[in-house]
Amino acid sequence: MKKVFDEVASLEKRVVKDFFLSEEILMEHASNSIFNYILKKFRKNKTILIVCGCGNNGADGLALARLLHKNFNVKIYIVKEPKSAMAKLQYKRAKSLNIEFVHNLFEADIIVDCIFGTGLNKKLDENIINLIASLNSFNSFKIACDIPSGIDIYGQIINIAYKSDITFTMGAYKTSLFSDTAKDYVGDIKLVNLGVHKDIFQIDADIFLLEKKDMVLPFRNNKNSHKGTFGHLNIIAGEKIGASIISSKAAFSFGAGLVTIVCSKEQNITEYIMQSRNIAQNCTAIAIGMGLGEIYDKNLEEILELNFPKVFDADIFYKPLIVNYLDENIVLTPHPKEFISLLKLTNIADISIEELQNNRFLYVKKFCKKYPKTTLLLKGANVLIAKDNKIYINSYGTQVLSKGGSGDVLSGLIASLLAQGYEPLNATISASLAHTLASKKYKKNNYSLNPNDLIKKVKKL
Numbered sequence: 243m244k245k246v247f248d249e250v251a252s253l254e255k256r257v258v259k260d261f262f263l264s265e266e267i268l269m270e271h272a273s274n275s276i277f278n279y280i281l282k283k284f285r286k287n288k289t290i291l292i293v294c295g296c297g298n299n300g301a302d303g304l305a306l307a308r309l310l311h312k313n314f315n316v317k318i319y320i321v322k323e324p325k326s327a328m329a330k331l332q333y334k335r336a337k338s339l340n341i342e343f344v345h346n347l348f349e350a351d352i353i354v355d356c357i358f359g360t361g362l363n364k365k366l367d368e369n370i371i372n373l374i375a376s377l378n379s380f381n382s383f384k385i386a387c388d389i390p391s392g393i394d395i396y397g398q399i400i401n402i403a404y405k406s407d408i409t410f411t412m413g414a415y416k417t418s419l420f421s422d423t424a425k426d427y428v429g430d431i432k433l434v435n436l437g438v439h440k441d442i443f444q445i446d447a448d449i450f451l452l453e454k455k456d457m458v459l460p461f462r463n464n465k466n467s468h469k470g471t472f473g474h475l476n477i478i479a480g481e482k483i484g485a486s487i488i489s490s491k492a493a494f495s496f497g498a499g500l501v502t503i504v505c506s507k508e509q510n511i512t513e514y515i516m517q518s519r520n521i522a523q524n525c526t527a528i529a530i531g532m533g534l535g536e537i538y539d540k541n542l543e544e545i546l547e548l549n550f551p552k553v554f555d556a557d558i559f560y561k562p563l564i565v566n567y568l569d570e571n572i573v574l575t576p577h578p579k580e581f582i583s584l585l586k587l588t589n590i591a592d593i594s595i596e597e598l599q600n601n602r603f604l605y606v607k608k609f610c611k612k613y614p615k616t617t618l619l620l621k622g623a624n625v626l627i628a629k630d631n632k633i634y635i636n637s638y639g640t641q642v643l644s645k646g647g648s649g650d651v652l653s654g655l656i657a658s659l660l661a662q663g664y665e666p667l668n669a670t671i672s673a674s675l676a677h678t679l680a681s682k683k684y685k686k687n688n689y690s691l692n693p694n695d696l697i698k699k700v701k702k703l
């Protein structure tokens with residue numbers, strides 16, 4: 243996993259102060275990384291339009307123009323006259339090399355957005371809104387320097403933002419790039435080294451970006467085993483039995499030795515999934531909430547009192563009773579609407595979905611502060627997993643998963659690993675990665691994936 247920071251300016255200041263680097267060295271590395279990428283990826287006859295603002299993001303662009311000049315057909319468009327010292331210096335250098343400055347935007351082969359970086363500090367005016375809209379309308383390959391212009395340090399878009407194919411983030415990953423809103427604007431994200439190794443540039447972090455290698459699949463080492471070796475998951479069925487069936491299939495496919503659906507009357511379900519009216523004696527984990535609907539508090543309380551690891555999903559986030567059971571045994575998997583109910587039940591906040599979606603990291607942190615031992619997975623375009631005041635981002639999800647039943651597969655996968663003895667945070671991280679990475683293997687299109695397709699792909703990970 244990689245470290246992620248709310249802000250990077252203090253890290254930049256630190257390397258200048260402690261390791262005697264300079265702003266100019268950092269900037270040279272920033273522009274060089276984009277230069278090398280363009281040099282490798284594109285033929286020399288391409289036109290490149292570099293759109294520069296007045297701060298150091300613009301200065302990065304002017305330095306990039308100097309590097310690209312003569313290799314490519316480079317034009318600079320100045321949005322606002324250079325204001326920062328580095329922007330003035332880089333401007334002077336670009337002018338002295340006779341690089342062409344243009345006064346009209348055009349559909350170049352490649353556009354590099356260097357209008358605003360981390361210094362965006364107010365609303366965009368009409369001119370800049372129109373300018374970004376024009377850039378977005380072009381069919382060019384779009385690069386963003388540090389962050390697509392228009393996205394602020396909280397990952398929010400006040401008016402409009404540049405839609406890039408690739409974003410070069412300078413020095414460290416920033417949380418702003420991983421808001422759900424930013425997901426459709428950042429494109430691929432590439433981390434740029436600013437002159438010292440990232441382990442030196444970056445200090446300790448409490449937010450992390452998950453990678454494929456963080457997924458630990460339940461491979462078996464010992465041949466001398468039996469079905470009981472791999473746990474017995476009990477899924478509490480509710481009014482809508484379909485959700486439990488999907489979860490049970492996902493759990494079985496992900497390695498649980500036994501899976502039972504606990505239901506009040508016999509159901510027509512897959513033969514390898516067991517059914518029972520009661521929780522099994524040898525139960526090792528419980529999943530509850532999916533398709534739950536109405537349930538008597540007393541029945542719910544009896545289940546919550548059992549001392550097994552549990553996944554709480556869906557309808558259970560509307561039951562006030564759960565607040566008394568949010569301990570280290572519990573994994574919560576709410577979507578935003580369910581999470582705002584949970585925030586209200588726990589007296590943390592009474593907010594709208596919009597407020598939550600604009601500040602996902604903030605509210606996950608607040609929840610974590612009150613319940614540090616519980617594992618939380620907040621669903622979204624970028625999934626946030628949290629425990630012990632640390633947040634893990636799973637950014638592999640796409641619109642392919644925006645279908646009924648996807649969430650039931652996820653809760654089944656997590657519960658399966660819990661049943662097999664994984665610690666709750668590890669179970670949640672590995673299951674969430676399996677869920678999203680499996681969905682990426684579905685290549686037919688991005689609209690037709692169903693839970694069975696997803697489970698098939700999980701089996702092939």
Ligand SMILES: NC(=O)C1=CN([C@@H]2O[C@H](COP(=O)(O)OP(=O)(O)OC[C@H]3O[C@@H](n4cnc5c(N)ncnc54)[C@H](OP(=O)(O)O)[C@@H]3O)[C@@H](O)[C@H]2O)[C@@H](O)CC1
Nearest residue numbers: 254268269297298299358359360361362363364365366388
């Ligand atoms: N520090 C380092 O060592 C390194 C930094 N690097 C680079 O520097 C970037 C940060 O540079 P930065 O701090 O100069 O901010 P930046 O984003 O260029 O813009 C600030 C200017 O824009 C203006 N402005 C803001 N909002 C506005 C609006 N809505 N509408 C109109 N104007 C607006 C704002 O106005 P002012 O506040 O002055 O009124 C100010 O003049 C960073 O993202 C990275 O690319 C790399 O080279 C690596 C080394």
Ligand SMILES: [K+]
Nearest residue numbers: 355358389391
């Ligand atoms: K930018």
